[in-house]
Amino acid sequence: MAACGNPAALKPIFSSELIDNRVASSFKSGGNLHFWQSVSSQNLKISTTNHSFSTRSGSISTKAFFWNIFKTKPDSSRSTKVQELYVYEINERDRGSPAYLKLSKKEVNSLGDLVPFSNKLYSGDLNKRLGITAGLCVLIQHVDEKKGDRYEAIYSFYFGDYGHISVQGPYLTYEDTFLAVTGGSGVFEGVYGKVKLQQIVFPFKLFYTFYLQGIKDLPTELVVKPVTPTPAVEPSAAAKAAEPGATVSNFTN
Amino acid sequence: MATSSASAIFRSSSVKPPVTSVAAATSLAQKLLSFKQTSPLISQSLKLSSSSSSAASSFTRRSFSCKSQSDPSTDSRSSKIQELHVYEINERDRGSPAYLRLSQKTVNTLGDLVPFSNKVYTGDLQKRAGITAGICVLIKNEPEKKGDRYEAIYSFYFGDYGHIAVQGPYLTYEDTYLAVTGGSGIFEGVYGQVKLQQIIFPFKLFYTFYLKGIPDLPTELLGKPVAPSTTVEPTAAAKACEPGATLSNFTD
Numbered sequence: 001m002a003a004c005g006n007p008a009a010l011k012p013i014f015s016s017e018l019i020d021n022r023v024a025s026s027f028k029s030g031g032n033l034h035f036w037q038s039v040s041s042q043n044l045k046i047s048t049t050n051h052s053f054s055t056r057s058g059s060i061s062t063k064a065f066f067w068n069i070f071k072t073k074p075d076s077s078r079s080t081k082v083q084e085l086y087v088y089e090i091n092e093r094d095r096g097s098p099a100y101l102k103l104s105k106k107e108v109n110s111l112g113d114l115v116p117f118s119n120k121l122y123s124g125d126l127n128k129r130l131g132i133t134a135g136l137c138v139l140i141q142h143v144d145e146k147k148g149d150r151y152e153a154i155y156s157f158y159f160g161d162y163g164h165i166s167v168q169g170p171y172l173t174y175e176d177t178f179l180a181v182t183g184g185s186g187v188f189e190g191v192y193g194k195v196k197l198q199q200i201v202f203p204f205k206l207f208y209t210f211y212l213q214g215i216k217d218l219p220t221e222l223v224v225k226p227v228t229p230t231p232a233v234e235p236s237a238a239a240k241a242a243e244p245g246a247t248v249s250n251f252t253n
Numbered sequence: 254m255a256t257s258s259a260s261a262i263f264r265s266s267s268v269k270p271p272v273t274s275v276a277a278a279t280s281l282a283q284k285l286l287s288f289k290q291t292s293p294l295i296s297q298s299l300k301l302s303s304s305s306s307s308a309a310s311s312f313t314r315r316s317f318s319c320k321s322q323s324d325p326s327t328d329s330r331s332s333k334i335q336e337l338h339v340y341e342i343n344e345r346d347r348g349s350p351a352y353l354r355l356s357q358k359t360v361n362t363l364g365d366l367v368p369f370s371n372k373v374y375t376g377d378l379q380k381r382a383g384i385t386a387g388i389c390v391l392i393k394n395e396p397e398k399k400g401d402r403y404e405a406i407y408s409f410y411f412g413d414y415g416h417i418a419v420q421g422p423y424l425t426y427e428d429t430y431l432a433v434t435g436g437s438g439i440f441e442g443v444y445g446q447v448k449l450q451q452i453i454f455p456f457k458l459f460y461t462f463y464l465k466g467i468p469d470l471p472t473e474l475l476g477k478p479v480a481p482s483t484t485v486e487p488t489a490a491a492k493a494c495e496p497g498a499t500l501s502n503f504t505d
Contacts, residue, residue: 077332078465095393099364101355114355116363118392134392134404134422136366154406156421156432166420166432183432185421185446190465191432192444214444 086124124226338376376478
């Protein structure tokens with residue numbers, strides 16, 4: 001989240017190495033094979049295990065046939081297929097965010113400080129405004145050697161009528177992290193997985209790669225070829241202005 | 254990942270495969286399935302043979318009843334959706350909510366935090382179940398809607414049964430869906446979403462959980478819910494937490 005840290009110490013973080021890793025990882029994670037398709041192509045339809053068959057042993061003929069029609073109901077089992085989703089979180093400084101609450105009352109960032117935040121969310125190709133992020137960073141410790149801080153972040157990504165994704169995990173101002181995807185609503189109902197957080201310009205621009213499992217195929221509107229993260233990336237003017245056609249339906253604001 | 258997908262195939266929902274007639278079955282080629290079974294009945298007494306349809310004619314009309322013998326708690330996650338209804342009621346006796354105006358502004362602003370804890374009753378309002386407990390992070394005041402957007406992170410406690418953790422949007426001016434992030438006790442491994450409906454802001458809320466991944470809920474929690482209206486109240490016995498009108502060791 002483009003939130004945490006001392007606003008007075010703005011340090012853009014450039015890392016072409018990070019960008020290369022992201023591109024590389026997006027080819028490696030390919031995720032699961034479409035196992036359902038490969039299985040069903042062999043006409044194997046399987047549902048639950050451990051069936052008890054009540055047969056009277058005396059009446060089983062020597063040719064004992066085992067009939068069982070297993071029907072899969074793809075929509076009732078939890079898909080393990082990994083789907084990647086790319087978004088940009090951008091702090092345009094017009095939402096009063098972040099709200100750094102120095103409750104520790106110490107000079108240096110200390111346990112006790114809380115940082116509620118909310119920024120704008122754009123699609124990975126930066127052509128559409130999706131919604132917002134919203135949540136809280138809990139400062140855990142200041143890390144001197146890295147000249148940064150460790151936060152525990154608990155927040156959600158809102159995608160308008162599509163629903164939301166909730167996440168929880170580490171936010172380090174000095175390096176990329178993976179957070180846990182804890183759940184979602186709408187098209188993301190039942191989701192699990194992880195999300196990679198990459199800071200492009202600390203703390204204003206972040207790029208996320210979600211690795212989502214447990215949900216149906218994402219709507220095509222959300223599946224876009226992402227713009228490669230660089231410090232100069234900006235949303236399209238239409239997306240920034242939230243013009244019709246440059247937003248998702250009822251984008252969260 | 255492929256192996257985990259394979260096992261995912263085999264452990265699927267609690268759907269019971271339908272019994273088929275022989276005629277329907279003959280149209281399916283017989284495939285030998287080898288799969289891990291924990292039921293000794295299957296592994297020992299099953300004789301599989303594949304042959305052409307001529308064999309099928311000798312197959313008398315025998316129906317197999319197939320029922321899932323698996324213990325859902327050891328199975329992998331069931332995708333069956335179970336609905337659970339509860340009422341959350343603020344009886345103003347828990348010091349809740351604690352509105353921390355940390356933004357130090359007169360209008361609700363990002364920076365304000367609202368820890369809270371209210372009482373939870375079963376959907377039929379017959380039993381005190383426990384409490385809610387958590388925090389609302391104010392995100393934005395919405396003047397046109399005359400309300401606020403919060404990010405809510407909290408849990409529902411059900412006494413000895415365990416708890417359900419949720420995270421998501423709380424809008425004071427409309428109903429929302431939150432994510433069910435997990436649980437403990439009988440709710441261990443739960444996933445899904447929950448619908449939040451405000452009956453009387455901010456004192457009475459009605460929740461409909463759509464829970465997956467857990468064994469069948471106890472009937473005690475599945476009473477027919479009272480339809481939400483502004484006048485609904487828990488029974489006097491539930492309010493007074495009389496024996497028989499609470500869950501076992503209801504959270505307080």
